Each structure stands twice: as structure tokens, then as C-alpha cells.
Amino acid sequence: MYKCAISNKFIFFRNEKLSIVLFSAEWADQCKQVLDAMNELNNQSKSTIQMLNVPAEDLSDVSIKHQIEAVPTVIFFKNGSAVDRIDGVNIPSLTQKCRKLVEIEESKPNLESRLSALIKKSKVMIFMKGSRNEPKCGFSKQLIALINELGVTYDTFDILTDEEVRQGLKKFSDWPTYPQVYVNGELIGGLDIIKEMHVSGDLITTLKA
């Protein structure tokens, strides 16, 4: 997934929610129309949107990255990725795209309740890179091999397929690395802990608890 982390002055693209960014220039009057429309949309919406006005020529690195060839240009960002853009003044399109993105955003369950449900999805739940048949990191691979050996049933979640879960779960569980193993919705640990518990014999009891 493409992440923009380039601007020397702004870090708005890392915003986790929706950002609507206007690339403008003071000498181009057309930009004001778009700016007014964005302000209006901002007043109407209850939350979730971050509106930004970027002076295209001053923030050159950002403008280059997003191929801003003329102003006004509006780019829609979601979770740090550009998802849509409007070249030129097109207020109806701006309004429509904005409403649609907000709707999608609001219809999603919030991240926290999603994570709480995910860690309890199966009695033993493993968050890893890749799948059980195709682990994509050495630690995940070792973990799966070890758990398979014990013959317990488990479910896995591939964090490489969902950046929101990948970053969110680290904060949620206050655990900075993957893989992570949960039993009955409780974090047991990463590979090191699982290995040590295996050696001490505690692992099988914990997994079957």
C-alpha cells in the first residue's frame, strides 16, 4: 500500500481517518470556490473529515508526489492513501465524493470493537504475517510449526492484509511485534514467550484452558 510520509511541514496524510486536501495557489481565484465548498461540507459533517488547504507551490515535495499539475486539485486520503481526486473546480462531484466516503467510514464498526471481536474469534487466535500454510516471516513460521505440533485448533489473521488491524492491534494490546497469540481473547505473548512456555510445559495447558 502506498503511504505518503514526505512533507517537511505537514503530516496530515498519516491521519487515520478521512482527509480532503485542496492543493491551491493564492493567485488562482478558482481555488476560493473550492475552499468555500469544503468549509461548507466541513460545517455540515459531524466529524471524521479533516479538511486541508495546501499551498501547492510552497509544499513542493507533496505536490510533486501527487502530480499536481494545476490548481485547484482536490485529493481524498484514507488511512494515508490517496483514494480519489478531482482536477479542477467541480463542486457537485466534490460534495458527492465526500458524502460517499463519509458514509462508508460511518458504516464501519469502530476499530476497537472490531479488534475485541477479532481476538475472540477463535479460542486460540494467532495474528501473524501470512497464513498458516504460507507464513511470511521467520517468527510466524516457527510459531505455526510449534502450534501445529501440539495439535490444538486455532484460527489465524494475516496482518499484512489489513494495515488498520496491524497498527491498531499493537496499540490495543500494547504489544509492538507480530506474531501475537491470544487464548480466550487474552494476549499470551509472541514467539519468545510461546517457546519458553513450550519448554516449561505450560503451553499446552494454557492453549487448552
Added chain:
Amino acid sequence: MRRSLGNFWKTVNQRNFFAPTARMQVYTEKHIESRIVEKLENVPFIKAVDQSDGCGGKFHVIVVSEKFQGKPLLQRHRLVNSALTEELKTIHAFSQKTYTPEEWEKEKGN
């Protein structure tokens, strides 16, 4: 309805905007060790091993501390992780072994 940024792109093309950016932070074994010692204070033994062949992205650490006394593994690892909050954002593979001084004495005996 649009105004071209022609002049802007002219200047952009004259400058080298695509020069390589600053290199990612590379941590040394010493750095990792001192961060953990700072956090845990009384550390009779610590050893960090860079297993990355120089890219600084893979470490194994052995930490001995009084502070692990009476703490389950999860809490011990959390403690060490909390000393390396910044570092673990770029280190992509990190493993650790934690011992209390008594456990460490036994381990050495083996």
C-alpha cells in the same frame, strides 16, 4: 477552470527533488543495551546481538534484572519492549530472553 502550475514544474525539474532521502535509523548493539539499562536500572547482565548482517533490523537480547522478580513472562517482555518503543518501530525482528539474577545463575550453570 484550472490554472496550470507550469512555472512551478519548470523550477522543480531544474532541481533534484529525487535525491535519496536520509537513511533509515540503524541501531547498534550498544544503543539497544543502553536503552534497556536506562529503563531497568539495575542490570547485572545484558547482551544484545545484531542478527541482521548489518542492516540493524534484527536483534536478540538477553536481559538479567531484579525487576523481573515475581513477574510473568508477558510483563517482563512488556518492560523490555517499553524501553525500546522508538526502536521497535524500525526493528522488524526482535527476540528476547529475560532472567532474574537467580534464574541467570542457574542458566549459566547448565
